[in-house]
Amino acid sequence: MTKNILIFFLILTTSISYGQEICDNGIDDDGDGLIDLNDEECECSESLPSSLIPNPSFEDRTCCPMMNARLNCAVGWIQASAPTTDYVHTCGNYLGNTSIPAFAPLPFPDGEGAVGFRDGQQNVGSNYKEYVGACLTESMEVGVSYSLEFFVGFRDNIQGSMNLDIAIFASNDCNRLPFGGGSISIGCPANTNSYDEINVQSVSGSNEWVSVSFEFTPSKPYEVIIIGPSCQANPNFVFDPYFYVDGLTLAETSKFGVPFENIAGTICNDDLVLSIEDVEGQSYQWYKDGIALDGEVGADLSLITEPDVAGDYLVVINFPEGCISSKSYNVRVPPYYAEQEATICENDEHFIGTTAFTEDGMHEITVQAHDGCDSIITLTLNVDPNTYADVEDSFCEGEVYTLLDISSGQPGTFQTTLENRNGCDSIVTLELTEIPKTTGIDLPSEIETFLGDSVNIIPDYYDPNLIEFIWYDSEGNIIGNSPNLIGIKPLNNSIFTLEGIDKFGCIETQNIALKVDKSNTTLYLPNIFSPDNNRINDYFSFTSTTAVQSIESFIIYDRWGNQIYKDAPQTNFYNHQGWDGTFNGKEAVQGVYGYMINATFIDGSKKIFAGNLTLIRF
Numbered sequence: 001m002t003k004n005i006l007i008f009f010l011i012l013t014t015s016i017s018y019g020q021e022i023c024d025n026g027i028d029d030d031g032d033g034l035i036d037l038n039d040e041e042c043e044c045s046e047s048l049p050s051s052l053i054p055n056p057s058f059e060d061r062t063c064c065p066m067m068n069a070r071l072n073c074a075v076g077w078i079q080a081s082a083p084t085t086d087y088v089h090t091c092g093n094y095l096g097n098t099s100i101p102a103f104a105p106l107p108f109p110d111g112e113g114a115v116g117f118r119d120g121q122q123n124v125g126s127n128y129k130e131y132v133g134a135c136l137t138e139s140m141e142v143g144v145s146y147s148l149e150f151f152v153g154f155r156d157n158i159q160g161s162m163n164l165d166i167a168i169f170a171s172n173d174c175n176r177l178p179f180g181g182g183s184i185s186i187g188c189p190a191n192t193n194s195y196d197e198i199n200v201q202s203v204s205g206s207n208e209w210v211s212v213s214f215e216f217t218p219s220k221p222y223e224v225i226i227i228g229p230s231c232q233a234n235p236n237f238v239f240d241p242y243f244y245v246d247g248l249t250l251a252e253t254s255k256f257g258v259p260f261e262n263i264a265g266t267i268c269n270d271d272l273v274l275s276i277e278d279v280e281g282q283s284y285q286w287y288k289d290g291i292a293l294d295g296e297v298g299a300d301l302s303l304i305t306e307p308d309v310a311g312d313y314l315v316v317i318n319f320p321e322g323c324i325s326s327k328s329y330n331v332r333v334p335p336y337y338a339e340q341e342a343t344i345c346e347n348d349e350h351f352i353g354t355t356a357f358t359e360d361g362m363h364e365i366t367v368q369a370h371d372g373c374d375s376i377i378t379l380t381l382n383v384d385p386n387t388y389a390d391v392e393d394s395f396c397e398g399e400v401y402t403l404l405d406i407s408s409g410q411p412g413t414f415q416t417t418l419e420n421r422n423g424c425d426s427i428v429t430l431e432l433t434e435i436p437k438t439t440g441i442d443l444p445s446e447i448e449t450f451l452g453d454s455v456n457i458i459p460d461y462y463d464p465n466l467i468e469f470i471w472y473d474s475e476g477n478i479i480g481n482s483p484n485l486i487g488i489k490p491l492n493n494s495i496f497t498l499e500g501i502d503k504f505g506c507i508e509t510q511n512i513a514l515k516v517d518k519s520n521t522t523l524y525l526p527n528i529f530s531p532d533n534n535r536i537n538d539y540f541s542f543t544s545t546t547a548v549q550s551i552e553s554f555i556i557y558d559r560w561g562n563q564i565y566k567d568a569p570q571t572n573f574y575n576h577q578g579w580d581g582t583f584n585g586k587e588a589v590q591g592v593y594g595y596m597i598n599a600t601f602i603d604g605s606k607k608i609f610a611g612n613l614t615l616i617r618f
Contacts, residue, residue, distance in 0.1 A: 020041060021034070021035075021036070021039040021041040021042055022036075023036050023037060023039070023041075023042035023292075024036060024285045024292045024316070025292060026291050026292045026293070026294055035290070035291045036287065036290055036291045036292050037287055037290035037291070037316075038289075038290040038291070050251065051248065051249045051250050051251060052136040052137050052138060052140070052250045052251060053076075053134050053136065053137075053225065053248050053249075053250045054075070054076030054077075054134055054135075054136075054137055055074060055075045055076040055077060055134075056110075056247065056248040056249055056250075057110040057111040057113060057246060057247050057248070058074045058077070058087065058089070058111070058113035058114055058115060058246065059111040059112065059113050060074070060075035060076070061073045061074055061075060061087075061089060061091070061113065062075060064089060064091040065086070065087040065088060065089055068084070068086040069084035069085070069086060070086070070087045071084070071085050071086075071087045071115065071132065072087075073087050073089075074087050074113065074115070076134055076135075077115075077132055077133070077134050078132075078133050078134060078135070078177050078178060079132075079133075079178055080131040080132055080133030080177055080178050080179060080189070080226045080228070081129065081130055081131040081178060081179065081180055081186070081189075081228070082178075082180055082182050082183055082184045082186070083118065083121075083124075083128050083129060083130040083184050084130060085115050085116065085117045085130045085131065085132050085228075086115065086116040086117070087113070087115055088104065088113065088114055088115070088116060088244075089112055089113040089114075090108075090112040090113075091112065103155070104116065104153040104155070104209075104244040105153055105154070105155075105156070105207050105208055105209060108153075108209075108246050109151045109153075109209045109246050109247050110151065110246050110247030111246075111247075113246070114153065114244050114245065114246040115132050115244065115245055115246075116153075116242060116243065116244045117129075117130035117131065117132065117228055117229070117242070117243060117244075117245070118130045118229075118240065118241065118242055119164060119165075119228075119229035119234045119237070119241045119242075119243065120229075120233070120234040120236070120237025120238075120240075120241055121237060121240055122237065122238045122239070122240050122423070124184065124185070125185065125237065126233035126234055126235075126237040127185045127186070127187040127233070128184060128185065128237070129187055129188055129228060129229045130228060130229075131169075131188075131189065131226050131227065131228035131229075132226070132227055132228065132245070133177045133178065133179075133224060133225065133226040133227070134224070134225060135174040135177065135223060135224050136222070136223050136224065136225060136250070138223075139172070139221040139222065139223040140170075140218045140221060140222045140223075141218070141221070142218055142219060142220060142221055143217060143218075144217065144218070144252055145215060145216070145217050145252065145253040145254070146215070146216060146217070146218065146250060146251065146252055146253060147213060147214065147215045147249075147250070147251065147252075147253040147256055148168060148213070148214040148215075148216075148225075148248065148249070148250045149211065149212065149213045149214075149247075149248075149249050149256075150211075150212055150227070150245055150246065150247055150248040150249070151209040151210065151211055151212070151245065151246045151247050152164060152166060152203050152205070152209065152210050152211075152212055152243060152244065152245055153205075153208075153209050153210075153243060153244030153245070153246065154204070154205035154206050154207065154208055154209075154210065154243065154244075155206070155207065155242065155243075156206060156207035157206045157207065158206075158239075158242075159236075159239050159340060159341060159342070160236035160237075160238070160239025160240070160241045160342075161236075161239065161240075161241045161242050161243065162204055162205065162206050162338075163202070163203075163204045163236070164202070164203050164204070164229065164241070164243050165200055165201070165202050165203075165229065165230035165232060165234075166200070166201055166203055166212060166227070166228070166229065166230065166243075166245075167188070167197055167198070167199065167200040167201075167227075167228065167229065167230040167231070168197075168198045168199060168214055168225060168226070168227055169188070169189040169190060169195040169196065169197055169198060169225070169226040169227075169228075170195065170196055170198050170218065170220075170222035170224065170225050170226070171189075171194055171195045171196070171222065171223070171224045171226075172220045172221050172222050172223055172224075173194070173223070173224070174223050174224045176192075176194040176195070176224065177224050177226070179192045179194060179195060179226070180192060187231060188228075188229065188230065188231035189226050190231050191231065195226065196219075196220070196222075197230075197231060198214065198216050198218075199214050199216055200230045200232075201214065209244075209246070210330075210332075211330055215253055225250065227245060227248070235342075235344075235349065235350050235351040236342065236350075238342070238343060238344075238423070239342070256327070258276070258317065258324060258325070258326045258327065260274055260275060260276060260326060260327060260329065261275045261276055261277045262274075262275040263275070263329065267303060267304070267305055267309065267331055267333055268305065268333070270304040270305055271302075271304075272302070272303045272304075272331070273300055273301065273302050273303075274286075274300070274301045274303070274313060274315075274329055275299060275300045275301075276299050276300075276315050276317065276326055277299070278298075278299035281319065281320070282317050282318060282319045283297065283317075283318045284297055284298060284299055284315050284316070284317055284318070285297055285315065285316045285318070286301045286313065286314075286315045287313065287314055287315070287316065288311045288312070288313050289311045289312055290312075299315075301313065301315070303331060305333060309331055309333065310331055310332050310333055311330070311331060312328045312329070312330050312331075313328065313329045313330075313331060314326050314327065314328045314329070338375060338376075338377045338378070339377070339378045339379075339380070340352070340377055340378070340379045340380070341379075341380040341381075341382070342379065342380075342381055342382070343381075343382040343383075343384060344358075344381065344382075344383055344384070345383070345384050345385075345386060345422070345423065345424035345425060346383055346384065346385050346386040346424060346425070347386065347425075350379070350381055352365055352367060352377055352379060353365075353367050355367075357379060357381050358383070359381065359383070360381060360382060360383040361380075361381060362378065362379070362380050362381075363378070363379040363381060364376060364377070364378055364379070365377050365379065384422040384423075384424045385424065386420070386424050386425040386426065386427060387420045387424070387425075387426045387427070388426075388427050388428075388429070389426065389427070389428045389429070390429050390431070391403070391428060391429070391430045391431070392430075392431045392433075393430065393431075393432055393433075394432065394433045394434065394435050394504065395409075395432065395433075395434060395435065396434075396435050396437075396504065396505070396506035396507070397434050397435060397436050397437045397506075398437065401432060403416075403428075403430060404416050404418070404428065406430055408432060410434070411432050411433050411434040412432055413429065413430070413431055413432070414429075414430040414432060415427060415428065415429050415430070416428050416430075435504045435506050437506070437508070438463035438465050438466060438500075438502055438506070438508055439461075439463040440462070440463060440500075440508045440510065441459055441461070441462045441463070441466070441498055441500050441508055441509070441510040442459060442460040442461040442462070442510070443457070443459050443460065443498060443510045443511070443512040444457075444460065444512060445512065445513065446512065446513035446514070446515055447512065447513075447514055447515070448514075448515045448516075448517060449490065449514065449515075449516060449517065450516070450517045450518075450519070450520045450545070450546065450547065451491065451516050451517065451518045451520055451521060451546070451547040451601065451602065451603055452489060452520070452545065452546030452547040452548075452601075452602050453489065453546050454487045454488065454489055455487075455488045455489070455490065455514065456484070456485070456486050456487065456488075457484070457485040457486075457488065457496065457498075457512060458483075458484045458485075459483055459484070459498065459510075462483055462500055462508075463500070463502075463508070465502045465503070466483075466500035466501065466502055466508060467501065467502060467503055468481075468500070468501040469481060469482055469483045469498065469499065469500050469501075470498075470499045470501075471485050471496060471497070471498055471499075472496065472497045472499065473494060473496060474494045474495050474496070479496075483498070483500070485498075488514075489602070490514045490516050491516065491602060491603040491604075492516055492603065493513070493514065493515050493516055494513075494514045494516075495511050495512070495513055495514075496511070496512050496514060497509055497510070497511050497512075498510050498511075498512070516603075518547070518603065518605075520545040520546065520547045521545070521547045521548075521601045521603075521605060521607065522545065522547075522607070522609075523542040523543065523544055523545075523548070523597060523599055523609050524542060524543040524544075525542045525543075525595070525597075525609065525611065525613075526540065526613070527611070527612065527613055527614060528613060528614040528615075528616065529581070529613065529614075529615065529616075530615075530616050530617065530618060531580055531581030531582075531587070531615065531617070532617055532618050538580065538581075539577050539578040539579060539580055539581075540556070540578050540579040540581070540595070540613055540615075541576050541577060541578025541579075542554075542573075542576070542578070542597065542609075544573055544599075547601045547602055547603070548573070548599055548600075548601055548602070549571070549600050549601055549602045550569060550570065550571045550573075550599070550600045551567075551569060551570040551571075551573050551576075551597060551598070551599055551600075552569050552598040552599070552600060552606075553566070553567070553569065553596070553597065553598045554566070554567035554570070554578070554595075554597050555567075555595065555596050555597075556579050556593055556594070556595050557593060557594040557595070557596070558588075558593060558594075559591065559592060559593070559594075561594075564583040564588065564593070565579045565583070567579075581615055587617070588615060589615075590615055590616055590617050591614070591615060592612050592613070592614050592615075593612070593613055593614075593615060594610070594611070594612055594613075595609075595610065595611060595612075595613055596608060596609070596610040597609040597610070
């Protein structure tokens with residue numbers, strides 16, 4: 001079936017030799033099985049207008065498409081949208097390629113190639129739309145009438161893929177192809193504000209190619225065109241609707257063949273009349289599917305519903321210089337009854353035409369097909385319910401509560417919507433309450449201590465509802481698990497934190513500063529001693545503070561710098577005896593001696609203490 005325009009310059013003669021096909025008698029004169037215009041002997045050079053669309057039938061290619069999304073194999077065509085159209089060609093593994101989601105009816109209407117596209121997808125949504133686009137061989141002229149004719153292919157009675165709103169879009173800048181910036185959910189080209197929607201047509205079919213014709217007058221010098229689904233959301237997207245296009249011709253309307261002067265009535269009402277302009281001196285012959293209709297030689301052809309009425313009709317106009325054909329008109333009687341089954345979610349709508357259905361069960365509707373016939377559609381509609389979940393939760397005063405995409409620092413009722421396993425809404429309602437703060441914890445603001453001294457930190461008060469406690473040092477290390485921190489020996493100025501937790505998990509914190517006085521990092525030493533065994537000042541030693549960790553060395557020198565005493569390193573220096581005033585087992589002489597002591601303190605610091613001492617004997 002076709003509405004493409006064939007312009008014939010056919011010279012019909014009356015003196016035809018035996019065995020030659022006569023082109024207007026409805027008989028296979030030469031016995032080759034081909035009658036009238038279907039016979040090569042009746043073919044003339046076609047005078048179709050040259051299409052502004054390059055490679056209009058997808059025949060020129062750089063490779064055979066062995067999988068889906070291979071539009072790059074077709075010369076001159078560009079993947080117009082992020083969702084990918086599928087290039088098919090009989091040179092590839094078309095019939096065995098399971099990656100192509102559906103098979104178009106064969107043969108293709110124009111050559112061996114075509115493209116397939118989706119109008120929505122179950123797992124993505126109704127905005128998952130696929131398009132093909134091409135830069136034109138020359139820009140359209142503003143104010144000039146143009147026609148675009150092509151074929152739409154329908155799969156064999158596949159639910160959701162028998163009805164299509166197909167649209168054409170145009171832009172005056174070829175750099176805007178592809179559109180959408182790589183988003184698979186941008187929808188149609190018009191959503192980008194870079195394309196104009198030129199026109200939309202509703203087309204239907206099953207296991208067939210249906211011709212489509214647009215006529216329009218551009219308001220801009222368009223240089224790129226995109227073909228695919230309309231902007232309207234396809235209500236059948238859950239069935240993965242899939243379609244094909246082939247044989248695109250775009251040219252000035254005036255360059256197409258002779259149009260019918262009038263097409264009146266409908267085949268369903270038995271009053272369809274095709275009329276061509278009746279001009280004196282011209283004769284006419286009507287054809288169906290290329291075969292002459294006996295006796296139909298006037299400027300009008302009347303058709304009624306008969307079993308074999310469907311087909312392509314045209315008229316050949318004879319004049320003294322030759323002949324020319326009219327446009328072709330496809331007569332198709334659609335099925336009077338059709339069945340559909342669809343599944344939607346609660347609160348959604350399923351559309352047949354402009355009628356919306358929402359109730360579960362069986363419905364009947366009468367719609368008018370594109371050629372005016374009535375078709376009764378029986379719809380079995382399954383409505384999957386939405387699911388609902390109620391959640392009660394609480395949060396601590398002063399915090400921000402988060403659940404899924406809900407975030408709040410205030411109590412109240414909140415709602416969010418997810419998707420359940422059927423693809424319908426799963427509505428979550430959250431009742432959120434706030435747990436008030438406790439009366440908290442009171443600690444002294446600071447405590448001072450000497451290095452090495454033990455410190456006890458006891459809160460002045462804490463709320464009795466606090467049932468768990470954690471102490472942290474300045475580095476975040478846990479140093480205690482009770483409200484009282486006993487026996488702490490801080491080495492440096494620090495900030496300690498007490499965290500109290502109630503039965504709801506809410507947390508109260510309080511800090512305390514510990515200031516460490518390191519003025520006690522010293523040793524106390526006498527400057528005289530008398531080793532005379534009277535148990536008074538008999539040894540030279542030192543007095544330490546709690547800050548001292550160890551004595552690394554303790555050395556006595558005589559006045560000439562000779563070492564006369566050295567003690568081993570000491571850590572238990574509280575019972576340290578020191579020098580008893582002897583050298584090599586003999587009493588050292590009375591006089592002045594030197595000492596040097598190396599000390600290490602508990603904070604890691606080190607000091608050297610040196611000086612003179614006097615040994616006297618009584």
